[in-house]
Amino acid sequence: MPIDIAVVPVAGRGTRLLPLTKSQPKEMLPVGSKPVVQYVVEELARCGIHRLLFVTGPGKTAIENHFDIDSELIDHLRETGKEELLEDLAFEREDLQYFYTRQRRQLGLGHAVLCAEPVVDGQDFVVALGDSIIGLHAQSTVVRTMTELFETAAAAAVIAFEEVPPEEVVHYGIAQPKGRLDDVFELADLIEKPDVREAPSNLAVAARYVFSPAIFDYLRNTEPGKGGEIQLTDAIQALIHDGGRVMGVRLPPHQARFDIGNFESYFQAFIEFAMADPDYGERVKAFTRKLLSGGDEVE
Ligand code: G1P
Numbered sequence: 001m002p003i004d005i006a007v008v009p010v011a012g013r014g015t016r017l018l019p020l021t022k023s024q025p026k027e028m029l030p031v032g033s034k035p036v037v038q039y040v041v042e043e044l045a046r047c048g049i050h051r052l053l054f055v056t057g058p059g060k061t062a063i064e065n066h067f068d069i070d071s072e073l074i075d076h077l078r079e080t081g082k083e084e085l086l087e088d089l090a091f092e093r094e095d096l097q098y099f100y101t102r103q104r105r106q107l108g109l110g111h112a113v114l115c116a117e118p119v120v121d122g123q124d125f126v127v128a129l130g131d132s133i134i135g136l137h138a139q140s141t142v143v144r145t146m147t148e149l150f151e152t153a154a155a156a157a158v159i160a161f162e163e164v165p166p167e168e169v170v171h172y173g174i175a176q177p178k179g180r181l182d183d184v185f186e187l188a189d190l191i192e193k194p195d196v197r198e199a200p201s202n203l204a205v206a207a208r209y210v211f212s213p214a215i216f217d218y219l220r221n222t223e224p225g226k227g228g229e230i231q232l233t234d235a236i237q238a239l240i241h242d243g244g245r246v247m248g249v250r251l252p253p254h255q256a257r258f259d260i261g262n263f264e265s266y267f268q269a270f271i272e273f274a275m276a277d278p279d280y281g282e283r284v285k286a287f288t289r290k291l292l293s294g295g296d297e298v299e
Pocket of ligand 1: 109171173174192193204205206207208233261
């Protein structure tokens with residue numbers, strides 16, 4: 001059966017985005033006209049995912065509310081003659097099933113994925129980090145490429161990668177490719193947030209993974225690593241060291257990752273999405289040009 005379940009970890013506190021994230025989840029921050037997590041769900045739905053399991057934590061109920069069918073709001077829009085706005089709520093009626101479980105202690109990404117085990121229940125599954133959008137307006141199909149590769153290569157895991165500047169390797173899981181580096185490659189090793197001098201490449205884990213349920217055994221045996229947290233990367237490393245076939249897929253250039261985990265990349269994502277907005281993009285661009293030229297440019 002094709003892979004149709006995705007685990008979306010959203011329990012992190014978003015401390016790099018304070019005070020913005022003090023009382024709202026970073027996954028609900030707007031990027032253009034939608035919250036981050038709606039893009040993530042739309043991307044996954046396009047790639048054949050029908051069941052979504054959010055691993056949530058304190059202060060994250062806005063995410064659950066966002067995907068509910070809000071009959072009261074729908075009635076209100078109808079009664080007040082604003083039917084044209086119903087289109088903006090069409091995502092509520094997508095044929096998707098939502099599940100929620102809580103990560104009751106903040107023990108890291110690996111632990112969050114382990115919390116999904118009882119629901120995933122022996123199936124192959126996708127992991128999509130809830131603070132990353134792949135492709136402009138989430139138009140990426142990389143997850144479909146990854147699930148197909150998972151089957152054809154009989155892999156134990158498939159991971160998306162993107163190239164980052166050397167000074168940034170310290171923020172990511174970094175691949176050591178085995179043999180020739182193509183758009184698809186096998187991993188010889190994976191290291192969480194290495195020092196730039198120890199990094200085996202500049203290929204960084206880009207927030208999308210496919211796993212067989214075997215990963216849960218490795219997660220259960222993973223000791224706290226970088227930052228004292230149970231790292232998903234460390235479990236994947238143990239899987240590779242045990243002879244597991246782990247494949248990497250490089251994000252195509254037009255399907256870059258937008259990271260909503262820190263201010264610089266969040267601001268960049270917002271600007272790019274606003275400029276590409278079908279309704280407002282041209283005017284936003286004209287406004288930006290005017291700002292950059294010190295107000296001299298004609299509108
Ligand atoms: C996590 C992973 C890291 C990965 C990154 C982006 O780090 O631990 O390996 O490269 O997501 O996908 P975090 O951003 O949670 O520190």
